[in-house]
Amino acid sequence: MNTEKSKYIWPITPKYKVAEHDKWGIRKNHYVLFKERAHSGFDITADIGTEVHPIMSGTVLLAEFDGTTTEGFDAFNDGYGNKVEILNDDGRRVVYGHLRKILVKPGDRVTTENIIGKTGSSGGSRVPHLHLEIRKENTEKTGLDYTINPLDVLPKIDLDSLTAEFTLEPYASLWRKLTSKEPWNFSKEDIPYSEDKNYIQ
Ligand SMILES: [Zn+2]
Known part of the structure; x- marks a missing residue:
């Protein structure tokens, strides 16, 4: 068991049950492309408006709407949405995606005490959540080769003990599918319409 103390904090306190779909690695059924795709x-999963803290002190590099498209999908349906990218003091770049509100700007110095934004479901998101991406170094490149599994470096918590159910409709029905034992069978018809993904801050 790894008992080494983490140098990071959790950006928000996990509250809801964690789906396999939420984890770093290969997803079997991506909810924009509906096929296997890497998740960096x-x-x-978080209530809309949950305050987000940086996992370590650092400097804000980017704070903007990112609608980078994938394989022909439009900007509002893919990408990080409203995102903040921070260069940690340890040299790693960290991305906080799908925010509803951004509360910092490039050049800002931030510590774990600061609130950098509030959670939402902007960009390629179908259930309100924070996408936390930790790059190995200060790089713009994403993908499994350039990122680390956040669960390997964040303070250890027992995610299996989380029992809360996400109940906010229209997202909750999809959330239940994602956290079920067979989360891979959902289709486009299971995806609720949400204005929040078009929420450009
Ligand atoms: Zn994600």
Whole structure:
């Protein structure tokens, strides 16, 4: 068991049950493309408006709407949405995605005491959550080769003990599918319409 103390904090306190779909690694059924695709971060399902803290002190590099498209999908349905990118004092770049509100600007110095934004479901998100992506170094490149599994470096918590259910409709029905034992069978018809993904801050 790894008992080494983490140098990071959790950006928000996980509250809801964690789906396999939320984890870093290969997703079997991506909810924009509906096929297997790498997931470079860890998704923390959260109530809209939950305050987000940086996992370590650092400097804000980017704070903007990012609608980078994937394989022909439009900007509002994919990408990080409203995102903040911070260069940690340890040299790693960290991305906080799908925010509703951004509360910092490039050049700002931040510590773990600061609130950098509030959670939402902007960009390529179908259930309100924070996408936390930790890059190995200060790089713009994403993907599994350039990122680390956040669960390997964040303070250890027992995610299996989280029992809260996400109940806010229209997202909750999809959330229940994602956290079920067979989360891979959902289709486009299971995706609720949400204005929040078009929420450009
Ligand atoms: Zn994600």
